[in-house]
Amino acid sequence: xxxxxxxKKLNFYYRGRVRKGLKTKELVKRLRPGEIAFIxxxxxxxxxxxSLWRCGVKAVLNVHPFSTGLIPPExxxxxxxxxxxxxxxxxxxxxxxxxxxxxxxxxxxxxLINHKIEARGQVFTHERCSQMSQEARSSSTAxxxxxxxxxxxxxxxxxxxxxxxxxxxxxxxxxxxxxxxVVIRGKGYREDLRAIRTFIREKKPVLIGVDGGGxxxxxxxxIPDLIIGDMDSAxxxxxxxxxxxxxxxxxxxxxxxxxxxxxxLGIPYHVFAAPGTSEDIALLLAYELGAALIVAIGTxxxxxxxxxxxxKGMSSTFLVRLRxxxxxxxxxxxxxxxxxxxxxLFLPVILMAGLMPVVALACFSPVVQxxxxxxxxxxxxx
Numbered sequence: 001x002x003x004x005x006x007x008k009k010l011n012f013y014y015r016g017r018v019r020k021g022l023k024t025k026e027l028v029k030r031l032r033p034g035e036i037a038f039i040x041x042x043x044x045x046x047x048x049x050x051s052l053w054r055c056g057v058k059a060v061l062n063v064h065p066f067s068t069g070l071i072p073p074e075x076x077x078x079x080x081x082x083x084x085x086x087x088x089x090x091x092x093x094x095x096x097x098x099x100x101x102x103x104x105x106x107x108x109x110x111x112l113i114n115h116k117i118e119a120r121g122q123v124f125t126h127e128r129c130s131q132m133s134q135e136a137r138s139s140s141t142a143x144x145x146x147x148x149x150x151x152x153x154x155x156x157x158x159x160x161x162x163x164x165x166x167x168x169x170x171x172x173x174x175x176x177x178x179x180x181x182v183v184i185r186g187k188g189y190r191e192d193l194r195a196i197r198t199f200i201r202e203k204k205p206v207l208i209g210v211d212g213g214g215x216x217x218x219x220x221x222x223i224p225d226l227i228i229g230d231m232d233s234a235x236x237x238x239x240x241x242x243x244x245x246x247x248x249x250x251x252x253x254x255x256x257x258x259x260x261x262x263x264x265l266g267i268p269y270h271v272f273a274a275p276g277t278s279e280d281i282a283l284l285l286a287y288e289l290g291a292a293l294i295v296a297i298g299t300x301x302x303x304x305x306x307x308x309x310x311x312k313g314m315s316s317t318f319l320v321r322l323r324x325x326x327x328x329x330x331x332x333x334x335x336x337x338x339x340x341x342x343x344x345l346f347l348p349v350i351l352m353a354g355l356m357p358v359v360a361l362a363c364f365s366p367v368v369q370x371x372x373x374x375x376x377x378x379x380x381x382x
Contacts, residue, residue, distance in 0.1 A: 001228050010110055011087050012106065012108055013105065013107050013109070013125075014058050014059055014085065014105070015033055015035055015103065015104070015105040015106075015108070016036050016058060016096060016103065016104070017032075017034075017036065017037065017060075017101045017102070017103055017104075017320070018035065018036040018037075018038050018061070018100075018101070018102055018103075018104050019031055019032075019035055019036070019037060019100060019101065020037075020038035020095060020098060020100060020173050020234075021037075021038075021039060021040075022039075022040050023131065024037075024039050024041045024048040024051070024233075025047075025048065025051070025212065025233050025293050025368075026044050026232075026233075027039060027312050028048075028051040028054075028055050029342040031052070031055035031057060032055070032056070033055065033056030033057075034056060034057075034058060034240075035055075035056075035057055035058075036057065036059045036060070036061065036104065036229075036247075037052055037055070037057045037059070037060045037061065038061040038062075038090075038095060038098065039060060039061070039062050039063075040062070040064055040095065041062060041064060041065045041066075041322070041328045042064040042065060042067055042068065042299065043065075043066075043070060043071055044066050044067070044073075044075050045066055045075060045189040046064075046186075047080075047185060047186060047187060048066060048075070048076070048367065049076065049078055049079050050078070050187075051076035052079065052084070053078070053079060053082050053084060055327060057084060058084065058085065058126075059084065059085040059086070059106050060079070060084060060085070060087070061088075061090055061106075061111065062086070062087065062088045062089070062092050062121075062201075063091070063094075063095045064088065064089070065088050065089060066086055066088045066124045066202075066344070067124075067128075067129070067132040067136075067275055068134045069131075069135030069136050069139065070133075070136065070139065070143060071134055071136055071143075071253070072136045072137075073129050073132045073136070075132060076124060076129050076132075077126075078125055078253065080118065080125075081125075085106065085122070085123075086123065086124035087106065087109055087111070087121040087122065087123055088119045088121055088122050088124050088366055089113065089122045090119050090120075090121040091119050093170050094111070094118060096172055097118075098113075098118075098373075105227070106351075107124055109123045110124060115297045116290060117146075119300070119377045120269070125294060126330060130132060138222060144265075150315075151315050151318055152315075152322050155315040155318055155319055156277070156315055157315075159319065160275070161275055161276055161280070161316055161320065161323075162299050162319050162322060162323040163272065164284070165371065166272070166273075166274055166288075167273075168272065168288060168289060169246055169270030169271065169272050169286060170233065170270070170301065171226070171244055171246075171270065171289070172244060173226060173243060173244055174206075175208060175289040175291050176289060176290030176291075176292055177205050177290060177292055178205060178206050178291060178292060178380050179205035179206070179291065179292055179293040179294075179295065180204050180205050180208055180286040180291040180295070180297045181196070181199075181200060181205045181207055181208065181265050181297065182204070182208045182210065182213070182279075182282050182283055182292070182297065182299075183207070183208065183209050183210065183213035183214075183216050183217055183285060183292060183294045183296040183297045183298060184210045184213050184234070184279050184296070184297065184299050184300065185211070185212035185213050185215070185216050186299060186300050186332070187208075187298070188215070188332065189298030190218055190219075190295050192297050192298065192331050192332060192334050193216065193217075193220055193297050194220070195331070196286030196297070196331055196334065197220070198293065198318045199295070200222070202364075205293075205295070206225045206226070206286070206291065207222050207225045207226075207237050208224065208225065208226045208227075208228060208286060209224040209226070209227045209228070209234070209238065210227075210228055210278050210279050210282045211227070211228075211229035211231065211232065211233035211278055212233035212234055212235050212297065213227075213228065213297075214234045214235075214238035214239070214242055215233075215234060215235050215237075215238045216226040216298070218237065218238055218241065222356070223241055223242070223243065224238065224241070224242040224243070224331040225242070225243050225244065225246050226242065226243070226245070226280055226282075227239065227242040227244075227245050227246070228245075228246040228248060228272075228282040228285065229247075229278035229282075230246050230247065230248050230257035230258055230278060231245070231247060231257060231258030231261060231262065232258065235339070235356060236265060239262070239265060239267055240265065240267060244269075244270065245262070245268070245269035245270065246269065246271075246272050246285070247259070247269050247270065247271050247272070248261070248272060248274070249271045249273040250273065250277045251273065256271055267333075272285065274305050275316055275318030276317070276320060277317065279299060279300065279317070280316045280317055280319075280320040281320075283296065283320050283321075283324050283328065284320050284323065284324065286324075287324040287327060288324065289326075291325070291327065293329060294324060294325055294327050294328045294329065294358065295329050295331050296328060296329070296330045296331060297331050297332065298332060299330055299332050300317070336361065377378050
């Protein structure tokens with residue numbers, strides 16, 4: 001052990017392989033259980049936190065602060081409660097220096113290679129999390145005020161999203177007259193998707209995944225009819241298995257995102273150029289192509305959810321909700337609305353309730369009483 005650590009109380013020690021990535025959503029595709037994640041993610045959001053935990057990481061290193069106090073650090077509290085060690089504010093040059101799959105050791109706030117301290121950061125503790133929560137609460141009024149002002153300012157500029165006419169792609173998938181389920185990989189999407197499995201089985205709706213939402217559908221055994229987005233979060237498997245792809249293109253002439261990747265995979269796709277987020281245009285496309293009902297899973301709609309994504313307003317989402325609201329059912333959080341107990345728990349109660357009248361009649365029947373006396377007499381004789 002390094003001399004610098006001699007005599008220092010070791011509250012945390014772990015040794016393992018490290019994987020690094022500038023984009024957490026891409027890094028989690030490569031992470032394996034027991035590994036150490038090295039990220040560059042300011043204000044870690046719920047989806048990233050849950051994805052890191054599901055990968056089975058023991059520790060997460062970060063060159064940025066895990067929380068700036070702008071939004072409540074609930075995702076970080078989740079990781080801490082799961083026993084994941086968090087170290088923030090590590091040097092940028094160390095992130096660039098360290099190699100993929102290199103074996104490192106973490107001792108409290110220090111990172112060691114070959115028993116030598118190479119970098120130090122700050123441990124993100126429960127106390128730090130409480131402090132950030134207080135800062136988020138104290139600044140929430142100003143943050144929300146700024147968010148609302150930005151939303152309303154841009155809503156007028158982007159009003160064409162609901163007043164203009166768009167060239168919708170000529171899809172093979174029939175949407176008109178059918179129900180549609182639009183899946184976004186947002187907080188709680190697994191629980192909510194699980195809660196509507198009966199609806200999907202009985203109604204057989206059009207299944208639309210927004211970027212990583214395509215993988216969410218595959219995770220539950222469903223083949224996406226459509227994947228819509230800029231194709232940066234969906235896996236190759238999801239893109240290859242989806243029946244159709246719609247790329248959300250830029251309107252400012254920057255081209256088609258993901259074009260090279262799709263060409264490399266040899267997958268045909270449609271292009272849909274429209275303002276707003278991919279989530280917005282997925283709802284808009286389903287609506288304009290005649291979906292009878294649109295069920296949205298994992299959507300982003302609260303102020304803090306947008307701030308987690310680095311957005312300072314939600315003008316396009318506000319406008320699209322005005323447009324599609326008469327057909328939209330937002331199923332976010334539906335899994336928390338009602339949690340039916342397992343039928344097996346009620347089976348003994350049902351059987352007992354059914355047998356009670358039989359037992360009562362038997363006890364008052366002369367024939368049954370006579371048989372019971374004979375049985376007791378035989379038991380005494382033996």
